[in-house]
Amino acid sequence: MIKVLHLSDIHLGSGFSHGRINPETGLNTRLEDFVATLGRCIDRALSEPVDLVLFGGDAFPDATPPPYIQQAFARQFQRLVEAKIPTVLLVGNHDQHSQGAGGASLCIYRTLGVPNVRVGDRLETHQIQTKSGAVQVITLPWLNRSTLLTRPETEGLSMSEVGHLLLDRLRLALEGEIRKLDSTLPTILLAHLMADAANYGAERFLAVGKGFTIPLSLLTRDCFDYVALGHVHRHQILCQQPPIVYPGSIERVDFSEEKEEKGYVFVELEKGRATIEFCPLPVRRFCTIELDLSEEDDPQSALLEAIASQTVRDAVVRVIYQLRPEQSDRIDDADIHQALSVAHNYTIQPELVSQLSRSRLPELGVGATIDPLNALRAYLENREDLRDLQEPILNAAQGLLDETDWLGDADLNLDLEEPLPLIPVSTQTQLRLL
Numbered sequence: 001m002i003k004v005l006h007l008s009d010i011h012l013g014s015g016f017s018h019g020r021i022n023p024e025t026g027l028n029t030r031l032e033d034f035v036a037t038l039g040r041c042i043d044r045a046l047s048e049p050v051d052l053v054l055f056g057g058d059a060f061p062d063a064t065p066p067p068y069i070q071q072a073f074a075r076q077f078q079r080l081v082e083a084k085i086p087t088v089l090l091v092g093n094h095d096q097h098s099q100g101a102g103g104a105s106l107c108i109y110r111t112l113g114v115p116n117v118r119v120g121d122r123l124e125t126h127q128i129q130t131k132s133g134a135v136q137v138i139t140l141p142w143l144n145r146s147t148l149l150t151r152p153e154t155e156g157l158s159m160s161e162v163g164h165l166l167l168d169r170l171r172l173a174l175e176g177e178i179r180k181l182d183s184t185l186p187t188i189l190l191a192h193l194m195a196d197a198a199n200y201g202a203e204r205f206l207a208v209g210k211g212f213t214i215p216l217s218l219l220t221r222d223c224f225d226y227v228a229l230g231h232v233h234r235h236q237i238l239c240q241q242p243p244i245v246y247p248g249s250i251e252r253v254d255f256s257e258e259k260e261e262k263g264y265v266f267v268e269l270e271k272g273r274a275t276i277e278f279c280p281l282p283v284r285r286f287c288t289i290e291l292d293l294s295e296e297d298d299p300q301s302a303l304l305e306a307i308a309s310q311t312v313r314d315a316v317v318r319v320i321y322q323l324r325p326e327q328s329d330r331i332d333d334a335d336i337h338q339a340l341s342v343a344h345n346y347t348i349q350p351e352l353v354s355q356l357s358r359s360r361l362p363e364l365g366v367g368a369t370i371d372p373l374n375a376l377r378a379y380l381e382n383r384e385d386l387r388d389l390q391e392p393i394l395n396a397a398q399g400l401l402d403e404t405d406w407l408g409d410a411d412l413n414l415d416l417e418e419p420l421p422l423i424p425v426s427t428q429t430q431l432r433l434l
């Protein structure tokens, strides 16, 4: 029985906008969160202890992280080196420099010859001796067009044609690796890819280049006892036999992961059998408070109540509310900031809904015909703040309209010494534009 810890998508150094500077360390608190969570994964690997750690790719947000972030990553994995636990670091799309042409951030570990650390930056099979026996791991890093194809082969082809060609090559190359396998040893495929059955999350927006989707049928092979995936941030099990698993990201990278449980996968493996267990990690909560205040008589209280109904303490909070422009002086920012001050970090996004009045009044829409007085009435009914003035305004408008009629019937040879009644013609125009 070989014990494996499979984690993925660390993205160390991302999400800084959700944190703040820790005055004691000078570091962004989200970096500290990510490092602490990574530390918990390594803690488990050491306390078990596991026979093998698999990292499914995307160590950092990009291939050139600042040195202090690289060091934070290295410091955690060094603990595995110290404990002599074999580790495979797979290269994800975020780890590749210039679509792979510039190497990968993780390759430095191979160059340095760090004992027991292998870097999966190409399709190949690693035979690894663990304290519980040998295991073979096929590494399949993030594919891009330069991985398996040469430039002349792809010249003039569309993206989808390149995709098909790449899949054909991959099928062949993977078959080549499979034929070389030792059929007596437990076998793992460790791959950073978008499987066509996966539910997408933030990785769709984080990806630098457009990637390729790999059909699940390519992965559901009898020769694999476990398929360890990386790339998709939402934990999911795509297949039970063999288990094909995305552990997901270890921390919430952005708000799209607010509702997702974060964790890693613990695997017990032998030839022909693998049992898997998803192990949740206690990561910082994200909390969206979204509400429409445009119909509220007391928007301030409604907003404070909504905040009070959520556990915002220590969470990354975003408050989004809709408000009519004339209500804006009924929101006291200081009170809202006070209510959110226990949050780890928060943003407030007020959205003004002046446009909303128009859509709520289809009778005032383009192409609709309505007489000016009814248009004015519809407008006034939508303006709470003008409620007291509704009657006087309507009466005044009626007066103006009566004068229009009078003007229309009047002799045009007016005595221009007399001031004209207040631009009655444009009254109509203006009302139509409301």
Ligand SMILES: [Mn+2]
Residues within 6 Å of the ligand: 057, 058, 092, 093, 094, 192, 203, 230, 231, 232
């Ligand atoms: Mn990825």
